[in-house]
Amino acid sequence: MEIVTEPSVYTDTSKPRKIAVKKLITYIALTLVSLIMILPFVWMLSASLKAESEIFGFPIKWIPETFHWSNYKEVWTRVPFHIYYLNTLKISVITTFLLVINSSLAGYAFAKIKFPENNILFFIYIATMMIPYQVMMIPQFMLMSEIGLVNSHWALILLGSFNPFGVFLFRQFFLSIPDELLEAARIDGLSEFGIYRKIIMPLSKPVIATLVIFTFMHAWNDFLGPLIYLTSDHLYTLQLGIQHFVTEYNTEYSLLMAAAVSAIVPTILVYFLAQDHFIKGVANTGIKG
Numbered sequence: 090m091e092i093v094t095e096p097s098v099y100t101d102t103s104k105p106r107k108i109a110v111k112k113l114i115t116y117i118a119l120t121l122v123s124l125i126m127i128l129p130f131v132w133m134l135s136a137s138l139k140a141e142s143e144i145f146g147f148p149i150k151w152i153p154e155t156f157h158w159s160n161y162k163e164v165w166t167r168v169p170f171h172i173y174y175l176n177t178l179k180i181s182v183i184t185t186f187l188l189v190i191n192s193s194l195a196g197y198a199f200a201k202i203k204f205p206e207n208n209i210l211f212f213i214y215i216a217t218m219m220i221p222y223q224v225m226m227i228p229q230f231m232l233m234s235e236i237g238l239v240n241s242h243w244a245l246i247l248l249g250s251f252n253p254f255g256v257f258l259f260r261q262f263f264l265s266i267p268d269e270l271l272e273a274a275r276i277d278g279l280s281e282f283g284i285y286r287k288i289i290m291p292l293s294k295p296v297i298a299t300l301v302i303f304t305f306m307h308a309w310n311d312f313l314g315p316l317i318y319l320t321s322d323h324l325y326t327l328q329l330g331i332q333h334f335v336t337e338y339n340t341e342y343s344l345l346m347a348a349a350v351s352a353i354v355p356t357i358l359v360y361f362l363a364q365d366h367f368i369k370g371v372a373n374t375g376i377k378g
Contacts, residue, residue: 174351176324327348
């Protein structure tokens with residue numbers, strides 16, 4: 090006699106419950122970490138709108154009783170802050186543009202053009218990323234001095250326009266583009282530069298956005314480079330100009346915070362404008378090859 094068993098009406102709900110608990114813990118942890126990271130920026134914004142005597146009051150008043158918007162006006166009028174802003178913008182934009190062009194051309198050559206010792210040369214070039222900047226400072230300064238670019242923005246622009254990281258980023262992205270697409274273009278009579286300009290670059294928006302964000306933020310926030318190469322006040326960048334609010338005997342923190350808030354606005358704008366392509370670039374740029 091065959092015994093037929095009915096399916097149990099009871100189901101194991103412990104597994105979905107464990108997954109839900111893990112997700113909840115993850116979200117709570119991420120929220121706490123995000124708040125910890127945002128807190129200094131909120132304090133900086135709050136301090137930039139306070140009087141000097143209120144900044145270090147305890148307990149902290151996150152919302153000032155009186156908003157001192159005059160702090161921002163004084164920042165822009167006490168020193169030539171607009172000149173520092175334009176200098177930094179000039180260096181950052183030109184450096185970013187040149188680095189994208191140089192890195193994409195080199196990345197295309199390493200990824201899609203076969204030549205002797207391709208991989209070895211690429212490995213040697215990437216290995217230069219392991220050399221600390223402090224080791225290269227003196228040779229670079231001597232080189233810039235020999236060609237007469239000390240106390241010039243072009244020293245910072247030229248040194249920032251070549252970066253192995255950018256070449257690595259583009260090469261890895263270009264390896265994901267099918268070779269058949271390029272072969273078809275060559276059969277149609279398109280030159281290598283034509284393939285690069287008309288096919289490769291239009292497909293490279295994610296990796297371009299990624300490199301633009303990294304390069305622009307590095308050039309905008311660079312302090313050591315301008316400190317080494319710039320000596321004239323009218324050539325100073327924001328990072329050097331902010332030093333005007335730090336004196337030997339007194340630091341005006343309200344003005345310093347107002348200057349810092351003004352300085353971070355362009356980097357935030359660049360990130361928000363390119364964030365969609367940036368996320369795609371990070372996700373798609375793997376370690377193929």
